[in-house]
Amino acid sequence: MRVGIIGATGLVGRTTLKILEERGFPVSELILFASQRSAGEKILFKGEEVEVMTISDNWDLLADVFFCSVDDDVAQELLKDYKGEAWVIDKSKVFRMDPRVPLVVPEVNGDVLKTTDSRIVANPNCTTIPFVMALAAIRKMARPQRTVVTALQSASGAGKAAIEELRLQREYLTVDQEMPADAREVFGHTLAANLIPQIGSFSEAGESSEERKLREESRKILGDPEFSVHATCVRVPVEVGHSLSVTCVFEEAVDLKAIGKSLASFPSIKLLPDNLLITPVEAAGTDEVYVARLRNDPADERMIHFWLCADNLRKGAALNAVQIAESLI
Ligand SMILES: NC(=O)c1ccc[n+]([C@@H]2O[C@H](COP(=O)([O-])OP(=O)(O)OC[C@H]3O[C@@H](n4cnc5c(N)ncnc54)[C@H](OP(=O)(O)O)[C@@H]3O)[C@@H](O)[C@H]2O)c1
Incomplete structure (x- = not known):
């Protein structure tokens, strides 16, 4: 070829x-x-x-x-x-x-x-890919009525200029020097030792373009125009590796073990046992989409929560x- x-x-x-x-x-x-x-x-x-x-x-x-x-x-x-x-x-x-x-x-x-x-x-989009994989696995067992995501997205998601800017900002912080405006061109704010709860532009309703992408792309890939999801996308000072905290609400109580089995058998997903964590730095450079901390909500048996990590440059792109x-x- x-x-x-x-x-x-x-x-x-x-x-x-x-x-x-x-x-x-x-x-x-x-x-x-x-x-x-x-x-x-x-x-x-x-x-x-x-x-x-x-x-x-x-x-x-x-x-x-x-x-x-x-x-x-x-x-x-x-x-x-x-x-x-x-x-x-x-x-x-x-x-x-x-x-x-x-x-x-x-x-x-x-x-x-x-x-x-x-x-x-x-x-x-690099956040949609791991998210939709986990949701596809879960939906084999039960279709959530509502899903809520907080995506903690690394600097590399915004390209090479963004990584360079994060590294430059770190240098300013290390020498305790005031950050000039030209060290905040990509992110518009200080990202080093900080986080920014905005990726892309906001709509009148207050949703960011990145958050809208996650919803619309997920609906198209899952072939479900009614799929109900709301995201909050946050830029974090990690170089590579996106992380997502996800909550799914179902109509009825769900069998967490069956959902775990479906996630574990889904291609390219690695479900980690309860005692193991995954961080974006550990996910970076690998091909898997990691699911960890899969759990029921203590107050509502119709809800589950989990943590997701993947390399945004590899599986995400x-x-x-x-x-x-x-x-x-
Ligand atoms: N980073 C991620 O995690 C990620 C994930 C999913 C999708 N994406 C998407 O993938 C695309 C690339 O992202 P990236 O992170 O790789 O960005 P990047 O690091 O900024 O790289 C951009 C590339 O585009 C080239 N380029 C710019 N203007 C060009 C032109 N007029 N003609 C030909 N090439 C040109 C650049 O060349 P020079 O080096 O010569 O400037 C560079 O090779 C974007 O659309 C982004 O939204 C990124």
Whole structure:
């Protein structure tokens, strides 16, 4: 397969390269695109240097499958009139809610790839992916009436400039120096030794765009437009690894053991025993979606709570996209 990475120098692009190599994806030729800033840079793939190029006319003829990991505006401009034959697995939000484009987590709704006419496949948001996997496993046992999530999202979810800013902010704190405005450009606030209860812009109703994405994308992937979920998304000063605290409310009392069994047998989910915790730092660099602290509510037997962690750059982005490509071929 001729493989192209658009946004090869970014966090997700570089993680995609690592995962293609780790999984022995059949790459016959590799083409790497990024912005003018990175043109000419060399990136190692399987021990060989590959030069980064800017996107040319007829770029789509240069590979059979593209992993596109650029910002929304760049993806929109590049793909808005896409009519090529090559598959494009896009990580931006541009096509996620487009009814013609499949939005895929292979373990949950990989079947939609068998019937789609679209050559673009959308990769969900990095918080949606682990969340929807756990919910798909739970829904095999019982459908929650209402689900409430608090997502604690790492800095890398906002790209390489965000990680750099977090590290810079830490340096200012270490030397006890006042934080200049240009050290708060990405987050708008101090994230180091702090947290920010806003990701994206707020609607009039007070919901953030990140929170809306989690709800709408989950509904599309689960094929349940009535799925009732409310999220609060918080940026935390962790470099890699998103964590979610989830509460599900059912119509009747639920069998926690049966739910645990369903989670444990779901592909790519690892259910941890009661005495084991998982932190984002431990989840980072791994492929699993971890579920821990699964428990009933002491005051209401219709409620369960659990803790979820996953690497946002791997299963939350690059790994999920590579799995989609593996399904396609
Ligand atoms: N980070 C996550 O956890 C995550 C998870 C799911 C989805 N996503 C989505 O994936 C996309 C990429 O995220 P990221 O975290 O990898 O961002 P990033 O680290 O900021 O990387 C952005 C990439 O886009 C390239 N780029 C920028 N302008 C371009 C242009 N005009 N033409 C070609 N390439 C251009 C950059 O190249 P230069 O290096 O040359 O600037 C870089 O390679 C975003 O849409 C993001 O929302 C991210």
